Amino acid sequence: MKVLITGGYGFIGSHVADRFHKEGHDIYIIDNLSTGKKENITFKHKGYILSVEDSKCAEIFRSNKFDIVVHLAAQVSVAHSVAQPTVDAESNVLGLVNMLNLSAEHHVKKFIYASSAAVYGLQEQLPITEDAHCSPISPYGISKLSGELYSSKWEELYGLSTLGLRFSNVYGPRQDGLGEGGVISIFMNRMIAEQPLLVYGDGEQTRDFIYVEDVAYAIYRGANSYQSGIYNLSVNQQTSVNRIISVLGEIQPLKEVVYTEKRVGDIDHSVLDNTRVMRDFDWSPLYTIEEGLKRTAHSFIQQSAEQQTAASAGAVLKSPMQIKLQEGFKRLLPSIENIVAFLLTAWLTLTYANSSYGAIDVKLFYITIIGILYGNRQAILAVVLSSGLYVYQKLLDGRDIISLTYDTDFFFQIAIYLFIGLVVGYSIERKNTIIQQQEQKVSEVNERYEFLENVYTEVREVKDELQLRILNSGDSYGKIYAATKELESLEPEQVFNAAVTVVKSIMHVPKVTIYTVNPQQSYLRLLASSGYSLDTLPKSLKVSDHHYLTMILQTGEIYINRQLEDSIPLMVAPIMHKDRIAAVIAIDGLTFESFSLYHQNLFRITVDLISSALSKAFTYIDATESQRYMEGSTLLQADIFQEILNSKIQAFDQHQVPFLLLKAELSNITLIEAAMHVSSKLRETDYVGLNKNNEMLVLLSNTSIEDSNPILQRLAHASIELRAVREE
Template identity: 40%
Template sequence: MKILIAGGYGFIGSTVAERFYKEGNEIYIIDNLSSGDANNVKVKHKFYNLDTSDKKCEEIFKAIAFDMVIYLAECGSINVLEEHPNLDECLSVSGLINILTLSTKFNIKKVLYLSSALVYSDKGSLPHIEEDIVDANSPYGILKTTGEMYCKKWSEIYNLNVVILRVSSAYGPKQKSIDGGNYICEFIERNISEDEVVVYGDGTQTKDYIYIEDVVDAIYKSMSSSFSGVLNISSNEQHSVNEILDLIKDEKPIKSVIYSKDKWWDIKNMQLDNNKAKKILNWNPKYPLKQGIKLTYKWSKEQLEQDKNKISKSNIKDEKKDALFSSKYIPYIENMLGFLVLYFLTSKFSNSMYGDSNFNFSIVYIVLIAIVYGTRQAVISVILSTLLSIFNFLHLGGDIVSFIYEQRHIIQILMNIIVGLAIGYRIDKLNSDINSKDMEISSVKEKYNFLEIIYNETLIVKEELSAQILNSQDVFGKMYKITKELDKLDVEDIFQNAVDIIEEAMKTKTVAIYASGVNSKYLRLVSKSKDSNLNIKGSVKKLDYKNIIEEIKRDGIYINRNLEKGIPMFISPILDESGNDIAYVCVYNVEFNYITLYFENLFKIIVELVKSSLLKAYAYEIAINKERFIKDTRILNDNAFKTIYLSKKRLKEEKNIPYILVKVKSFTSFEELNYNALNVIRDTDYIGAINDGVYIILSNTKAKDYESIVKRLREGNIDTEFIDEGGLIE
């Protein structure tokens, strides 16, 4: 699925992104980086540097068909918002409204809004339940209450599926002390840095702390469930600030603790009841406070070391920069250099600033400076050239009064001023126009780049859809072909054909089917791909895979997202009408390109077709049992047994699935043999009578296993002799 996370680079958002990615989803993040850090997210994702209130968000929704939206965008620092309650109101609320509007417009399946325990007041009994009156006392709590109101109204008016999670004090890796909300991170950072720890209040105030992984698990299960409404996500335990300090001291002694005046907005005691979430989501917090603090402390210590290394490297760079002249001083330096050149020329080529020289060097100097640097430097050049002319006049024996009263001096100075200001103004105007055009071009480029990104992503989606259509190779024809190949009444044939069909459809040669007998503790291999590299067990103990089997029965399919060694990539059950497992279809190795929703659905459809054929075949077998078995026994007659034998032989040749054939040496009666066989023969084995005696087919068994099987058969008073692994029954 395609998941959009608003605020995905933050403390909670980044951890949510990594969890959903590991579960096989495509991750998209909108974040304005006001408090989030792009380095927080290590998994593959697509990022948009936008506010959630930005109109460009609509282009993203148009281009990408998101399945779900998780809204975590907020101010990032609760402390800052409490001190300056007007900072985040516009951003957070308008951004939420924009995302809710777009989610409605583009038919998003589900939206999650992360609220806070601060929506509750400090009045009433604890723990708070979801039905308690919402009466926030702080700006942050009011902001979250407002957000909840918008979510509920959108749900009522537009039928938008929204789940609201009121999270207690979350803590854990990636949280920074500037985020606020609880004291754990701040205390840990100060302790590692060996600074004084400041406690606001007397330390007896309590909060309901919950580790980040438990919060993320609740978010994931909320999005996976059909629930919509409000849930409390908490540990349902109160811990005081002094308890937190004691647990941090276990990691490292605290230098000193200073108790200060408590913050006006902080609630004295808080605890949320999480029983509703436990029941609805089948969720439980797994990390006790002591373990959570230990993990957070370890991460913070490693992070502070990395930050120190970054700071030392940046200091080296800053020293290099400081060694160079700043660019803002360059115009003044070059202006002075020009003035020195002017001084040299006037001294060399004239005895008077304006008298004997046929060429006015000052005008050239002023014009060049004005053209290069504009009005400000032109004014300075005029002043410098004027001072130089006065200096030269005085040096030749003149005085200030004579200089002022000589008309040519005044005319030259005025001409310098006019030329300098005129050219400087014109250059400034040109530079201003150029900068304005550059800003327009930059804005257009930014918009173009954004639209190009959206276009490319739309193109990718289009190509994926085209590939799915092309790869389907005429879905109706394929489904018809599969249906025809599974249109059998022999169970063994269905299993064999199912493997062939799945191999072709899933582009793999690692398919196996395990059968499950009634009340059997084991799964028995009945068919598999003929791949020499496919090394799998002939029988599997159900108890060893209890959790996987429970997940399969609950979700209808198991996908090995964690790539656990020895576990198939896809497993799907075949259940009878009563919900009992008949068999399990497994696909072990699949190319990465084929681990898509399309192939997942195709796999499900094929398994459903196999199930339909199997149930029909089993029903047929039951209907003709009188014709297949010797009367009052489970011993197959001649024709039925030979049919199964030939099927087993074909499976050995085509799929390399072994079997052995043994002959019963002697027996008193079919009834007695039937009774003895029921206790020692597996569900996947067959016993049958033909002209010259009674034979047993031991499925998925090799000759080397015969000795151990003989003992089991003798326990049932059945004495046998080995015939071969695949010889014909004459």
């Protein structure tokens, strides 16, 4: 999907972008960088430095056809909203309406936006549910509530699916000191700087703090749900400021904690009810306040160390005072140059007053030159200075001030100075104004041209890339779609079986094998295969006997058999689960022309797809483990065992992978005791379970009837009789 995130370079937005990127989506960002930082995003994406209320946003929507819009760009400071409510409304209301309009116009599938607990105002009943009466006490809360009303009306009028999330106090890495959760980031910065922590009140006031990665995951879950409307997003737990200080003290010794008077308007306790979002999104917060603070502190400490390193390497920045002095000097420079020119004029006038050069009025040249260089303001100053010099000349000639007031020649000369100053200054000022207007128009046209050129270039790149993929991949889109559907199972056995089909289909290879890796990563067990005769394919591999397996398990990278060694597959890749290698998949039999970088990348993408599907299956199994087994035993429930058996039958039908099904007859032994005995002697790829008649069955992977004798001897027990009931 194409996902547009406004405010994507900011605190919450960058984490949301990380989440969608990790899930394989294309990320686009609109951010004016008022609080965001481009370095918050390190992966490949497309970013636009714009405000969300800018009309040029229409070009972005027109060019990209977004599936999801996550609107997080906002003015987040309550104090700033009180000081400048118009700026708050411009960003939080006008920007939201612009995004709503464009999303409806361009048929966006879902519009997700950030609201806030500030819409509730003061509430006595805790925890606060979504049905509570909203009565915001700040312009920030009012703008957020207005956004909810606009979004609801756009859903009603235009059918745009809108989802609003009322955040509680969000905290985590990349946060600054602004916003509703800023107390933690302020504490972090002061802790690292070894400064006292300042607490307003007794520190027993509580808030509902939620870690930013939990917020990002909830937004991702919301984007993939059919839900709309308003939801609280919180952990539904109250945490006091003193508790935060206590946890921070465990992370790093604190210099001092200073308690001062409670601020006017601060509420004592706040907590949001998250029952609805947990139920409808199938979401729950993963991070406790202790875990979240530790991760946040680690990030802040690392960032501080990097800044200190940069400073010690010679990064010199001008202080605010230096910047102000420099700007002040630039403003005074024309006046200083004017005075210097006047002093030169005065010297020439007084020095050569009685010479033949004295007939030339240097002051007229001075006024004209200053007017041409600096415009009207400095020309008027030159007129004033020249008039003063003219009066001084008359006084030196023996005239007095009173007699000058009756001298028409005197006033005529002053009028000439004023006329020249005004005409020249006004003409130059008007010319400069016209030039500035034209330059501004040219700048706007160039800016728009550059913007449209970037959009055009991006569209061309995407078009060329799609054409290249179509030429190189043939009907790969249909195959990848089919592969995605085949890998949607929540049973690992079915995922592995489907993986063989997927790899053969996408890579056009005749031979595929999948081996599982034991927990010690010392042995590999054959799980699924296609294209090999069963006699030649080893059912287990010792890692230390094969250098390429050792390399894969050590590095986690794909192995390419560039030396074309006979006993090694052409490509072997690890299948990851929770940062460990759960299995390896190998392909062989590629044609020489297909042994290329393109096919290596295609194999990598295919394996990543399989890893993702397998991780989801393992996660599901971990979550439902108590329901998969008979209570207090290692026996799989009948329905779960039947699903695994069906996948083995399917693997045999498609790839001739053998399996052996044994039925147990028990005497003087319970099911649980029998299961414990058999399970302890099985491989990782074998299963023990029940059938619908509550009889114990044993399913042996990659095992034929010829292999049964040594296995039956290994599983032998006086009270357990095992016999093959199905062998394929």
